[in-house]
Amino acid sequence: MSEPEHISIIDSPKHVGETVRIGAWLTDKRSSGKISFLQLRDGTAFFQGVVVKNAVTEEVWNLAKEMHQEASFWVTGEIHEDKRSHFGYEIEISNIEMVGESEGYPITPKEHGIDFLLDHRHLWLRSRKPFAIMHIRNEMIRATYEFFNKEGFIKMDPPEITNSAPEGTTELFHIDYFDTDAYLSQSGQLYMEAGAMAYGKVFSFGPTFRAEKSKTRRHLTEFWQMEPEMAFMHQEESLQIQERYIAYMVQCVLDKCAYDLKLLDRDPEILKRYTKTPFPRITYDKAIEMLQSAGYDTKWGADFGSPEETYISDQFEQPVFVMNYPKAVKSFYMKSHPTRDDVYICADLLAPEGYGEIIGGSEREDNYDVLKQSILDHHLSLDDYGWYLDLRKYGSVPHSGFGMGLERAITWICHLDHVREAIPFPRMINRLRP
Amino acid sequence: MSEPEHISIIDSPKHVGETVRIGAWLTDKRSSGKISFLQLRDGTAFFQGVVVKNAVTEEVWNLAKEMHQEASFWVTGEIHEDKRSHFGYEIEISNIEMVGESEGYPITPKEHGIDFLLDHRHLWLRSRKPFAIMHIRNEMIRATYEFFNKEGFIKMDPPEITNSAPEGTTELFHIDYFDTDAYLSQSGQLYMEAGAMAYGKVFSFGPTFRAEKSKTRRHLTEFWQMEPEMAFMHQEESLQIQERYIAYMVQCVLDKCAYDLKLLDRDPEILKRYTKTPFPRITYDKAIEMLQSAGYDTKWGADFGSPEETYISDQFEQPVFVMNYPKAVKSFYMKSHPTRDDVYICADLLAPEGYGEIIGGSEREDNYDVLKQSILDHHLSLDDYGWYLDLRKYGSVPHSGFGMGLERAITWICHLDHVREAIPFPRMINRLRP
Numbered sequence: 001m002s003e004p005e006h007i008s009i010i011d012s013p014k015h016v017g018e019t020v021r022i023g024a025w026l027t028d029k030r031s032s033g034k035i036s037f038l039q040l041r042d043g044t045a046f047f048q049g050v051v052v053k054n055a056v057t058e059e060v061w062n063l064a065k066e067m068h069q070e071a072s073f074w075v076t077g078e079i080h081e082d083k084r085s086h087f088g089y090e091i092e093i094s095n096i097e098m099v100g101e102s103e104g105y106p107i108t109p110k111e112h113g114i115d116f117l118l119d120h121r122h123l124w125l126r127s128r129k130p131f132a133i134m135h136i137r138n139e140m141i142r143a144t145y146e147f148f149n150k151e152g153f154i155k156m157d158p159p160e161i162t163n164s165a166p167e168g169t170t171e172l173f174h175i176d177y178f179d180t181d182a183y184l185s186q187s188g189q190l191y192m193e194a195g196a197m198a199y200g201k202v203f204s205f206g207p208t209f210r211a212e213k214s215k216t217r218r219h220l221t222e223f224w225q226m227e228p229e230m231a232f233m234h235q236e237e238s239l240q241i242q243e244r245y246i247a248y249m250v251q252c253v254l255d256k257c258a259y260d261l262k263l264l265d266r267d268p269e270i271l272k273r274y275t276k277t278p279f280p281r282i283t284y285d286k287a288i289e290m291l292q293s294a295g296y297d298t299k300w301g302a303d304f305g306s307p308e309e310t311y312i313s314d315q316f317e318q319p320v321f322v323m324n325y326p327k328a329v330k331s332f333y334m335k336s337h338p339t340r341d342d343v344y345i346c347a348d349l350l351a352p353e354g355y356g357e358i359i360g361g362s363e364r365e366d367n368y369d370v371l372k373q374s375i376l377d378h379h380l381s382l383d384d385y386g387w388y389l390d391l392r393k394y395g396s397v398p399h400s401g402f403g404m405g406l407e408r409a410i411t412w413i414c415h416l417d418h419v420r421e422a423i424p425f426p427r428m429i430n431r432l433r434p
Numbered sequence: 435m436s437e438p439e440h441i442s443i444i445d446s447p448k449h450v451g452e453t454v455r456i457g458a459w460l461t462d463k464r465s466s467g468k469i470s471f472l473q474l475r476d477g478t479a480f481f482q483g484v485v486v487k488n489a490v491t492e493e494v495w496n497l498a499k500e501m502h503q504e505a506s507f508w509v510t511g512e513i514h515e516d517k518r519s520h521f522g523y524e525i526e527i528s529n530i531e532m533v534g535e536s537e538g539y540p541i542t543p544k545e546h547g548i549d550f551l552l553d554h555r556h557l558w559l560r561s562r563k564p565f566a567i568m569h570i571r572n573e574m575i576r577a578t579y580e581f582f583n584k585e586g587f588i589k590m591d592p593p594e595i596t597n598s599a600p601e602g603t604t605e606l607f608h609i610d611y612f613d614t615d616a617y618l619s620q621s622g623q624l625y626m627e628a629g630a631m632a633y634g635k636v637f638s639f640g641p642t643f644r645a646e647k648s649k650t651r652r653h654l655t656e657f658w659q660m661e662p663e664m665a666f667m668h669q670e671e672s673l674q675i676q677e678r679y680i681a682y683m684v685q686c687v688l689d690k691c692a693y694d695l696k697l698l699d700r701d702p703e704i705l706k707r708y709t710k711t712p713f714p715r716i717t718y719d720k721a722i723e724m725l726q727s728a729g730y731d732t733k734w735g736a737d738f739g740s741p742e743e744t745y746i747s748d749q750f751e752q753p754v755f756v757m758n759y760p761k762a763v764k765s766f767y768m769k770s771h772p773t774r775d776d777v778y779i780c781a782d783l784l785a786p787e788g789y790g791e792i793i794g795g796s797e798r799e800d801n802y803d804v805l806k807q808s809i810l811d812h813h814l815s816l817d818d819y820g821w822y823l824d825l826r827k828y829g830s831v832p833h834s835g836f837g838m839g840l841e842r843a844i845t846w847i848c849h850l851d852h853v854r855e856a857i858p859f860p861r862m863i864n865r866l867r868p
């Protein structure tokens with residue numbers, strides 16, 4: 001007899017009726033006299049292994065009965081359909097070869113507190129919910145590369161270590177860079193603008209850092225951002241790219257992650273709404289009106305907090321663009337509105353279901369004198385930003401860009417309570433390990 | 435007449451004989467009485483615009499004559515084939531609309547020193563050589579995602595901020611993390627091992643950091659690493675993935691970057707050699723023998739420096755694996771050789787043409803007691819590495835992984851003199867801006 005083929009659980013549908021070999025871990029088990037049910041995982045999916053006492057050696061039967069949660073082994077057996085399970089397939093086990101024992105695995109099927117789980121994140125990643133989230137995260141990353149490559153963007157990586165601090169040093173992590181001061185980047189945008197002038201359409205996708213002391217469910221100190229920047233492009237076209245991108249990414253998750261959505265109990269019918277473009281748009285002025293009519297005390301000129309963003313997004317079935325924010329609550333590099341002195345040409349994209357801002361973007365100020373004045377007005381150093389001004393000195397062009405926070409988008413798409421579950425090893429003010 | 439279509443230069447081949455509109459910058463120009471040749475770029479490619487005095491208005495003719503290097507504008511014109519150029523197409527210009535002036539652009543067609551160019555990196559990126567390198571970098575990144583996705587890996591991002599220092603703190607950047615000490619990660623590997631136990635096959639691709647004071651042509655303080663980690667996998671299968679991956683990436687560059695290779699004057703025939711697998715393999719013992727026969731003074735037990743790596747790689751037409759290094763020159767987490775107490779199951783992949791190590795990898799120690807002893811022998815803290823030991827306590831499995839330095843691989847594939855040209859904004863001991 002030939003050796004059984006070594007497969008992954010996820011490939012079971014292609015091997016129904018065949019005898020295969022799988023490297024797996026035990027997640028749970030139960031026994032009823034002459035039959036044992038082993039819940040197995042191999043990192044690609046979860047499914048059930050069935051051991052029938054009369055069909056295996058005594059040694060295998062005893063192994064199945066005695067092994068502990070998270071023991072690792074090779075199983076050999078025949079793949080069957082199993083319509084009662086999420087996954088739809090199971091394996092009828094004929095042999096088990098132990099690989100690694102597991103005594104006293106700390107994460108049991110009972111409920112654990114969040115601090116306990118985060119302290120054991122290196123093991124918690126093996127559980128069903130983190131599994132589903134990380135698979136969806138992977139698909140969102142894959143879809144992002146696919147989308148921007150198809151649209152003619154090239155990936156350009158801005159530096160993580162910088163000598164300057166665009167929005168003040170209080171929210172930046174300080175680094176001892178040999179004999180000088182440096183900071184961890186909280187956005188690559190300014191560098192991406194240099195990239196757009198060189199390569200037309202560029203995107204970055206990497207970690208960024210914010211030394212925020214806030215402990216809200218939306219904040220991490222280390223988070224991944226995706227920041228496209230486009231030359232010869234006004235804000236209107238940028239908004240169209242943003243909505244096409246979000247719709248594409250959600251569609252990819254629907255196409256490739258049906259199993260993960262089931263594990264999370266996330267209704268695909270809700271996600272389908274987000275694959276339809278265009279997304280609704282309102283101005284900041286209109287948002288203020290809506291808030292005030294609903295009894296909010298928010299004055300024109302104020303930034304939106306979580307309650308305001310949630311109220312606004314609840315009025316729509318899709319993500320909604322809020323356009324043209326007051327200058328005081330946005331950044332020095334944004335382009336002034338042509339007919340309104342008090343607002344920028346910018347927009348935030350608010351996710352539905354109360355998840356708040358997932359994208360922030362704008363047209364960039366392309367006039368040398370206006371930008372220079374803005375730098376001075378914001379008490380920034382012309383020495384630090386001279387290179388950035390150069391982009392307006394030598395062939396300035398209209399250009400626009402945006403930034404998406406990956407973990408916030410995952411939190412929304414997976415319908416999570418807290419952004420800390422959207423990244424493998426979350427970093428927060430009180431959380432630096434493992 | 436309908437509006438001319440707005441296209442990118444790279445799409446010219448699809449528009450021969452059509453009148454189109456392109457947003458572009460001027461890189462150079464020359465004039466001969468009644469005809470002006472404008473060298474244009476738009477970030478997707480470089481090509482020539484031809485202005486014939488009699489065919490345009492006086493205003494356009496004067497614009498063409500008077501505009502400076504890096505001025506930006508919209509050009510309208512008809513696409514023609516141009517067999518004499520690298521690119522193969524040109525545009526016969528009928529109209530020019532200025533967008534941005536450019537006076538005194540610092541990077542002229544003459545030669546500039548490297549420090550001057552690096553000080554102007556935000557502009558230098560626009561030049562032909564950086565353009566070609568960044569397009570090849572982009573394709574290598576794209577090919578990496580494609581390869582590992584096809585092979586069933588998921589992308590998992592390890593943390594950048596860590597509380598511990600696997601290989602001592604002298605080469606790590608220190609961060610003030612609120613009230614505690616933290617470090618920038620120089621490798622995500624240990625975290626990727628937790629990922630492999632959870633998801634089977636994982637890869638990371640992100641920035642890593644090394645506070646190295648060395649000023650060699652191979653060192654950056656901030657560089658991108660790609661680190662796959664595979665559960666239930668021995669070193670042999672990992673080596674096969676490594677050679678398949680490198681061959682795939684080089685093939686993608688050959689397929690997609692012919693124009694960029696031409697700009698760099700890089701002979702595709704040489705690169706074709708690297709698309710053939712398997713790659714040759716020698717042991718460290720054999721490498722020592724070869725070096726000593728060639729008159730090198732290298733003793734068994736010594737690590738290889740640049741001269742040794744160059745000599746070894748020069749003996750092969752393809753990348754070469756050097757296997758089973760002495761324990762003293764490699765890392766505590768590697769798996770001991772089954773029949774040799776003095777070496778690990780590990781391999782470095784040395785690039786041809788004198789480019790040295792581009793991949794380092796190994797099977798990982800999967801025995802709890804052996805790894806614990808290794809941690810103690812290396813004076814590492816069991817408190818810091820308790821979570822890492824857990825991976826051997828709860829269902830340990832044979833597993834292997836490797837890390838590729840992106841910039842070193844680019845330096846090799848593009849045949850560059852120095853790794854600093856392989857990243858958009860290089861960070862080195864004396865280089866932190868722009």
Ligand SMILES: [Mg+2]
Pocket residue numbers: 304348357
């Ligand atoms: Mg906001």
Ligand SMILES: [Mg+2]
Pocket residue numbers: 738782791
């Ligand atoms: Mg080495």
